[in-house]
Amino acid sequence: MANVLQGIQEIGSHAVDIYDYLLAGFDPRLKDYPLMQTPGPMSATLVCYLFFVLYLGPRIMANRKPFQLKEAMIVYNFTLVALSIFIVYEFLMSGWATTYTWRCDAVDTSDSPQALRMVRVAWLFWFSKIIELMDTIFFVLRKKHGQITFLHIFHHSFMPWTWWWGISFAPGGMGSFHAMVNSTVHIIMYFYYGLSAAGPRFQKFLWWKKYMTAIQLIQFVLVSLHATQYYFLDSCDYQYPIFCHLIWIYGTFFFVLFSNFWVQAYVKGKRLPKQGSTPCQNGAAVYTNGKHHENGITHGATNGSTHHENGSTHTGKMKKA
Known part of the structure; x- marks a missing residue:
């Protein structure tokens, strides 16, 4: 056990040395720019981003309208x-x-x-x-x-x-x-x-x-x-x-x-x-199979059905489907 603890301490010491070495090589002209002092704030920002978009955000929006x-x-x-x-x-x-x-x-x-x-x-x-x-x-x-x-x-x-x-x-x-x-x-x-x-x-x-x-x-x-x-x-x-x-x-x-x-x-x-569904990229419109999709709206007719903006009436075969 003592050898294991000593090994962990040595690894930690080397990691700190490498980190200090990296920081010493940073361009000093950037030291006063926001989020540039250490990689910590930048990394924390990206972790929060991933946590929100992959877990928290979908849970919050699960029972809400878009x-x-x-x-x-x-x-x-x-x-x-x-x-x-x-x-x-x-x-x-x-x-x-x-x-x-x-x-x-x-x-x-x-x-x-x-x-x-x-x-x-x-x-x-x-x-x-x-x-x-x-x-x-x-x-x-x-x-x-x-x-x-x-x-x-x-x-x-x-x-x-x-x-x-x-x-x-x-x-x-x-x-x-x-x-x-x-x-x-x-x-x-x-x-x-x-x-x-x-x-x-x-x-x-x-x-x-x-x-x-x-x-x-x-x-x-x-x-x-x-x-x-x-x-x-x-x-x-x-x-x-x-x-x-x-x-x-x-x-x-x-x-x-x-x-x-x-x-x-x-x-x-x-x-x-x-x-x-609408395959939009940041609100972009997509044209597929002759149909025009824009922000969740489908324009045009398919199989005799009529599509109205913002999810209004569907008729014809699409209604049966």
Whole structure:
């Protein structure tokens, strides 16, 4: 027993040493930014998020009617559009459109105005991932439980956790390329969701939903190709090559996951809605089998039945079913 206790103490001591070593390597320019002093607050935030969306939220909503949240979702989506535009602009002005080569770009560790600008936008990108946790909370409150998939949960929790460590050590350099690309994709994505949440009068502008997944796939290809450069360069001064490895793995892994989603949704049609359900993404409209679904409303006729908004009268064969 004494040997076991001694072994546990040694393991604990090594863990503390590793933790102190990691903290010592943090970029000091981020020390005054919110939630950046230690990984504790960030980790606690993500644990609370998972607890709410996987357990507490569904239990609270079990015997309640789903919230509509139309106005809140419109404001939320278009706010993220504006924020993503600002983030892309700041990444460009902080290096990608000024001093970066788009190949091996090291992290500028100085206190120059441009370097500090990159630190700020790197933190802002990470914080936007915390804001985007609201995507899943909207699903829970609107009782769209079918949209809370493994892919959705993993993406929304894995991104902020890994990027916290990324900016803690390397706020900038070639590792920030995928953040800029991701923010560019989110301009398009949240603009789509904002229009969708605005109501049926905007549906004629939303014919391109299927291509949203294609845009995501292109994103992961670009990210992986950019990181792959590192393996073919004769020399590279990027200070944290481990992040190149992780970004390459991340891009490839999510390319596989989103490719599977594409095949299941658009090739095999396995994600077609069950009767009475709506496969919406953050309030997005979906077109399946000639029917148009918007925020739980089905427009159009099927098998001689007429569907009215907000769950009104069903007639014909659908009523018999």
